Amino acid sequence: MIFDILSKKFQRHNTGQKIVKIAKKLCSALAALALMTPLFPEIPDDADFWSDYPNAELADFLVSKMDDGELLSQILMFGWAGEEPSDLLNRWISERGLGSVKVFGWNTDDTDKVAESISEVQERSQKRKLKIPLFVATDQEGGWIRHVKGDTTETPGNMAIGASALPMDSYYSAYYISREINALGINMNFAPTVDLYTNINSSVIGSRSFGENPDFVGKLGSEFVRGSLDAGVIPTAKHFPGHGDTSLDSHGKLPEISADYETLKKRELIPFKYLIDKKIPAIMSGHLSFPNIIGNGEPASLSHKFLTEILRGDLKYDGLIITDDMMMNGATMYAGSVSAAFTAAIRAGNDIILSSTTAELNENLWTRNIALMKSDGEFRGSVKDAARRVLRAKLEYFKSPNAAPLHPDLKTVHERVPDKDGQKFFLSQACRSITAYKTGNFPYKRKEGERVLLAGQTQFDSFFTEARKRYGQDCSQFKFDYELGPIQTDWMGNQIEKLALGYDTIIFCVANERSSEIAMRLKKLHGKKVIILSILTPVPVLGFDWADTILCGYSWSKYSFKALFGALNGEFTPSGILPLPQ
Template sequence: MRRAERTFLLVASAAVLGAAAFLSSLSAQSMSGHRSTLPGEERPQEPAKTARDFWSTGPDAESAAALLDELSDEEVLGQIFMMAYPGTEPPPLLYRWIDRRALGGIKVFGWNAEDTEVLARAIRNIQEAASRTGHRIPPFIATDQEGGWIRHVKGATSVTPGNMAIGASALPRDAYRSALFIGRELAALGITMNFAPTVDLALKPRSTIIGPRAFSSDPSSAAVLAAAYVRGMEDAGVLPTAKHFPGHGDTELDSHGILPVIQVDEGTLWERDLLPYRMLIAEGLPGIMSGHLAFPRITGDRTPASLSPHFITEILRERMGFDGLVVTDDLFMTGAAAPGGFPEVCVRAVMAGNDILMVSKILEFSEDAWIRLLREYRSNPAFKARVRQSALRILRAKQAYLKQKGPAGVEPRPDRASVLQSPEARSFFQDQAYRSATVLEHTGLPLTPGPGRILLAGPFSDFFAEGGARYPGADTFRFSHQPDPEVLALELQALRIRVRGARAAVVCVANSAGAAFAREASRAGVPVYLVSVLSPAFALDAGPVAGGVAVYNGSRESYAAAFAVLSGALEGRGILPIPRAP
């Protein structure tokens, strides 16, 4: 399919928000602690001897409501929490939350998941602990496995080109199959919820927090590709969660360390950042993550959207008609901070309309926030109603995504090794990396091997490995990925000396430092060729070059694709997913 045809497909598909027929064609297919009574807290009622069992009750709304009615106050409140544990082995405190408070979810971070077998054992132990409780309600096991740059579960899982590569190929089927293979791997490990796709737009493509996690700067393209991704994840049996509502793309700031303030009006936000959400909601999106982002031109203050009833209840729930799960981004992020501290943040998150409070640690059993929320639940009818509404949504989502699997199905699969990095997945992701490679400058292409010295300059070993394979005998110059100003000056001076007399310099550009090395080589009078990785915004700022190719992840397969195009062995067919500067 040629570029014009692919572009037409995206525009035509995005023109109609209800794209059900289009998307349908994509489908292929023990430990527990003993609880002591907390200060000022009553001991919760024990489950009845004939307690309802999540697995044996029906899959309908009435069954979920009946199960909710049997839960203790603490168990109802426990359902709306999602916590993370330190290290690789869940400690007794986590099992105590499961046993005594029916903890609703566990978030898997990168520090838990370097070894997939260790992670699988932990997930199995968690689900077995939940199966021994009175109501046997399984927790959601969630992670961030977007593809490309963000891959919290490492170990034996697939390395993939990522969202911006999907945007460059501009093929919804690439989005669908990427999510399908990623989702199958997660499901094989017992992970049942994925905080993906990222539907933030690449409006600030130099951002170090979003960057290549975005599909595109174009809302319609992002919407179509995200919808295909959601379908693939669901077909793998994993609940997808689009993020970061209402949009993290128009800022270069990172809400982990600061509250980004985005100066945009509601009309622009509705037609731009919210377009992908509107299409996904029309297609039945089951989950959304709320972001810690301030929009003072809309709310009149700097309240984070994640804590804003206007954004979560009025816009998302009422105007957009979303009735799925809303999960907060980590409430310990600086962007979520509010007067009154963490307990107040939790109360405000609930009252804003969030269903799941996600935190990046295990709360202490007598945490102030827990005591505050339990007190609110027992004394404030409006707060209690809001919590019960969320807990019912959570139970309904578990009916939809977990009940059909059965008790054994929420645990890691015995044959998981055959699913992780399957030959089919490896072949697909390699082809996708080649398919998405994008020519940035074609004037001097191809750079063929032959007489004369070629200098490869970059910070990454895989860049040199693949460059050396295409250009045997090439000289190499390694520079720092993120040098401080003093080191940068010294390394630029060293490059100036090394590049003299070279037939060409091939420079890896992953950030502003890489662009500086490209400009320095060009000033030396040597033809410069770029290999852009991650966001191409930095390469587009590298000045005049003889040739350039963009790929969107720093994987070995992506570098192989870039050098194949650079040397003329492959035609670069990708479409640049961000605009060139005027």
């Protein structure tokens, strides 16, 4: 532009071609000087993550200061298997600047140790030059998906929220769950699950779903997001584009879902659209194949079409995209290897690549992708863009007033976990969720001399405790394991069929298909009152028309058992709806 102005001026005064050439050289020199000028002249070279500059400019600055290894490390998330982070994970953080870690549920019974470990890994991140903190994630959905155990609250879960049909129950469930993990230093939660309960035989989704109605799920999911953010935790909607229409679990193999794109738009994508409109900061991509949308069988988590064209393009999403665990067979079987799956995930448009195990420092997933960054400019650009998006999200979160602490206060952990206000709420929420699916002699009051047998899973102490509070300590007990093989199931069925002959009323807890098979043996008995208390998904008891009473509670939480027996005993009138296709 300067050259054009000077050229016209000189030509107008007939100063000749020589002056024009001089002007051209001057402009070239100025352009070269501009290229040598730092891109961020206002940000000093020694600035770091915590320096006080606008987030967008600071994110660009941080990216400019990172080498290829740091850029790639920033978009990786690794978990640890022991009670505390391994030396290997610590090296990834200290030596390479790992961007995120995941707290899995294998060794989280010691709440203090979880908080202490998080503080230690964050301290390592702050010893690096750029001082970029870690995203620390977990799966604390509520209900039976509760990776951080110890003193945290076991809640009624999503299907119970769907049964109460109250948005406030979704908001406060997320709020109190998030307050607890925030106290431990966890800043990201892989929840809410907004998969529709389209296939009621789904073993992996089940009671993790709010229900089967897309708008209903979208509204409840939106409130869950709001509650999480208000409590200072980043919510992550999952599993895009929807895991509900399959009975297969992508941990074991790649599920194929036959829905076409028009069906998805009218069904599975609607909840995600609700959340995108509410500015959901993160979405998890699922290891799910849609052969009628992409004929080559690639999972959505590795698909440029699903993540870049549909999620980013059609749905206008601009937040973080995080893969489901790349150690799941649903991803690696298609890609052929873990390293190839990581490459495909980056090319597809994921910003954070999650692995439940910590990779060795020189595994193929590292060496392959570092080499690609050097040889493939487009691939390096994808890594760089993802790192920039992660850094921008971190700046926005960690510099907000209610971010989870990098170093949780170990002295106050037990004052905040479990959350005392949350405990009161979850009991009331459980009561609102109880659904009376079938009512015979209801409510049930034990008559004098009536012989009562309690049948349920060994693991659920609350079932037996709450029953005996109301129906007497002399109630007999029949216990069996939650996980049973077919032979054990048949044997237990034979045992209860004989045992029940000596009782007038049997109160039976059905939690899954195996316990349902055992309970079905009571159908043969005549003159016995059978009361079924269903927890988790109610699908296994929907055909129990022979039972006297069926109540649905959707969870093995102690609050759900209190609510179930409170309703059965007539302490309140159950008002929950069945959140299943009618």
